[in-house]
Amino acid sequence: MLNMDTLADAILAARLDEKMPAPTEQWIGSADIEEAYSVQHAVLGEIERRRGARIIGRKVGCTNQSARDLLGLDGPFHGALLSHTALASPARIARSDYPFIVLEPEFALRLGAPLGPAGAPHTAESVADAVDAVLPALEIVSSCHADWTRTGPALVIADNGSSYGWVYGEPVINWDLETLMNARVTLQVNGAEVATGHAGNVDGGPLGVLAWLADRVPLPEGTFISTGTTTKVHFGEQGDRVEARFGPFGTVSVGIT
Structure with missing residues (x-):
């Protein structure tokens, strides 16, 4: 049986000591x-x-089929957003700081009340009142694995769900479900539109994703939840200026140096 502590050590050496790729x-x-x-x-x-x-x-x-197809997975998974890699928009990141960069335009939710497995089963309707703000966001996805598309769900999950950063915009407090579900998302790179989508592109909409997560993980008041890519992902390169527009929910951008 392979030792899970050794796997954790390999991921940490890659993430914290730049020993990429991890021998996983x-x-x-x-x-x-x-x-x-x-x-x-x-x-x-x-x-x-x-x-x-x-x-x-x-x-x-x-949280959508195109993302599952990319990684060969059959369902969602979760990871954590960390304070030291959360960046306010407009943000700037260095290409050299990541093995690769995948940018995902995502609706994020901020909780004004706690949720968790004690209240399960949750639905999109039952969690709506716990959300006090909606934010535009770009998740920065990368991986410590040599070939992240063939590792399978377990190794992706172990590497914090491949989450390596998060860029967030201004919170929108006055929101309603109809406006959220009908919000169109456009992704632009260096001024050219490269992808479009909408909130309904994630499973059950952003609130459906929150319900799935709340069934599994305690979520304290003030927690942010990034709910999965709403468009095709963009593989970022040095010199890219990437902007995601979320209609009435604002804009978020990042430059790659």
Whole structure:
């Protein structure tokens, strides 16, 4: 049986000591989902300790079929949003700081009341009153694995769901479900539109994603939840200026140097 502590150490060495890629091929197909979340918990704890970071929210990945097709997965997973990699828009990041950069335009939600498994099963309707703001966001996705598209769900989950950063815009407090579900998203790179989408492109809409997460993870008041990409993803390169527009929910942008 392969040691999960060794897997955590390999991911941490890659993330914190720039020992990329992590030698994780031996775990492909050998770790189950429960073990993977245990490794993720250990990895996050050490990142918090060594970087002075804190968990400010959660990300949910593979909440639409195109994302699942890219990674060969059959359902969503979750990871954490960390304070030291959360950037206010407009943001600037360095291409050299990441093995690769994938940018995902996502609706984010801020909770004004706690949610969690104690109240399960949740629905999109039952969680709506707990949301006090909607934010435009871009998730920065990367991976410590040599070939992230073939690792399977367990290794993606262990590496904090491939979440390596988060760019967020201004919170919109006065929102309603109809406006949210009908909001169109456009992704522009260097002024040219490269993808479009809308809130309904994630499973059950952003509130449906929140309900799925709340059934599984305690979510304190003030937590941010990034609910998955609403458009095709963009593989970012040096020199890119990427902007995601969320209609009445504002704009978020990042430049890659």
